Structures are given as structure tokens and as C-alpha cells.
Amino acid sequence: MTTMTEAQLRDGVIYGDHNTSEYVYMPASEIGAEHPLCVSEYQNDRQDVNMQEAMDIIRLRSLKPVKHPLLGWTSC
Numbered sequence: 001m002t003t004m005t006e007a008q009l010r011d012g013v014i015y016g017d018h019n020t021s022e023y024v025y026m027p028a029s030e031i032g033a034e035h036p037l038c039v040s041e042y043q044n045d046r047q048d049v050n051m052q053e054a055m056d057i058i059r060l061r062s063l064k065p066v067k068h069p070l071l072g073w074t075s076c
Contacts, residue, residue, distance in 0.1 A: 005058055006051065008065065009038065012074035015063040016041075022061065023068055024054050025075045 002010075009015065009026050016023035023041040030036035038054035040047050049057070057063070067073050 003055075006055060009051075009054060009058075010036070012076040013065050014068045014071060014073065014075055015058050016066040016068065017061065017063055018066060020061075022063065023066070024049075024057050024063060025068070025071070026054075028076045031076065 005015070009024070010031065012026065012028065012031060014023055014025040016025075021041075021043045024038055026036055026038045030038070036051060037048045038051060040049045040054065040057055065073075068075075
């Protein structure tokens with residue numbers, strides 16, 4: 001069962017926290033893929049994570065939809 005957060009992530013919504021400079025999003029090239037990879041950014045470090053890892057990061061760190069400093073409101 002898809003959660004609202006996962007559905008929004010699959011639609012390009014960026015989750016993050018401006019105070020910690022942490023962001024999680026699905027790149028536009030991955031939207032619609034069967035097994036998409038997401039990007040997890042923390043300050044200047046970026047890494048690819050699978051959907052389950054992205055959801056865990058969003059839940060554990062209570063990330064909310066935010067405007068990314070470079071990408072804006074969505075990754076599309």
C-alpha cells in the first residue's frame with residue numbers, strides 16, 4: 001500500500017529540512033520507473049538510496065515538503 005508521502009515523492013515533491021540542509025527527492029529521470037532510486041542530500045554529500053531507504057529517512061528525521069535551494073519545489 002502506497003502512503004501519501006511515497007506518492008508525493010514519486011510525483012517529484014522534495015522533502016527536507018532547511019536547518020540541517022538535508023533533502024530527499026526522486027530525480028525526474030526516475031519518475032515512473034518500476035524500481036526508482038532517490039537522492040539523499042546532507043549538506044554537501046549526495047547518495048542514491050532506494051525507495052524504502054528514502055521513506056525511512058523521511059520518517060525518522062521528520063522531513064517535510066520544502067523548497068530545495070537549487071531545484072525549487074519539485075525535482076521535475
